[in-house]
Amino acid sequence: MIYADASTLRLEQGAWFERRSSVDAQWEKEDTIYWYYGWQTEAMKALYQLESLQENWDGYQSPAPSKDIIERAKKLLLAIDIDNITAPHIVPLADGGIQFEWRVNSRELEFSILPGEPIEFLKAENGRPIDEGPLPSTNSQIKVLVSWLFC
Numbered sequence: 001m002i003y004a005d006a007s008t009l010r011l012e013q014g015a016w017f018e019r020r021s022s023v024d025a026q027w028e029k030e031d032t033i034y035w036y037y038g039w040q041t042e043a044m045k046a047l048y049q050l051e052s053l054q055e056n057w058d059g060y061q062s063p064a065p066s067k068d069i070i071e072r073a074k075k076l077l078l079a080i081d082i083d084n085i086t087a088p089h090i091v092p093l094a095d096g097g098i099q100f101e102w103r104v105n106s107r108e109l110e111f112s113i114l115p116g117e118p119i120e121f122l123k124a125e126n127g128r129p130i131d132e133g134p135l136p137s138t139n140s141q142i143k144v145l146v147s148w149l150f151c
Contacts, residue, residue: 042087043077043100050092063096072113073098079139080146104149111135121145 036044053064065073073090088100088111097114108124119135123145136142 037083037085039085039087040077040080043090044074046087046090047073047077047098050090050098053092057092058094060094062092062094065092065096065098066115069096069098069113069115072119073100076100076111076113076119076135076142079142081139082143082146085146085150102146102149107149109146109149123148 047070050065051067051070055064056062057064086102086104088102091099091101093099093112093114095114097112099113100111102109106126108122108127110122112120112122114120121132121135122129123131136145
């Protein structure tokens, strides 16, 4: 779970996330409450680490992922309403994007979140691409796509 206030951030598996805004160290109002699966908590930790990247993070003048890209990645994680899966490997991309990568046995799935572009996916089996394109627009379609890895 993620608890946040002006001075602390704590992540724990299987608990509520309460996102609140703070004014003069007083709680102004409650904005959002989420439930995170354990794998989502692990993935959120990785995204929080990406927030601290600076420009030239890779030594090749690559831009750090923007706040917008990181927010899009967080929303995508919340859209994947599946328990008992592994967290994706989350990596920054040289163009300022973020990529989620899953590998389960012979199957691979990647989501690429790029600046100014729709989120893209790539499915591969035995090292060969079998499907790719814009990420489906509904949570149920995304769930089917991710579930393919684990069936």
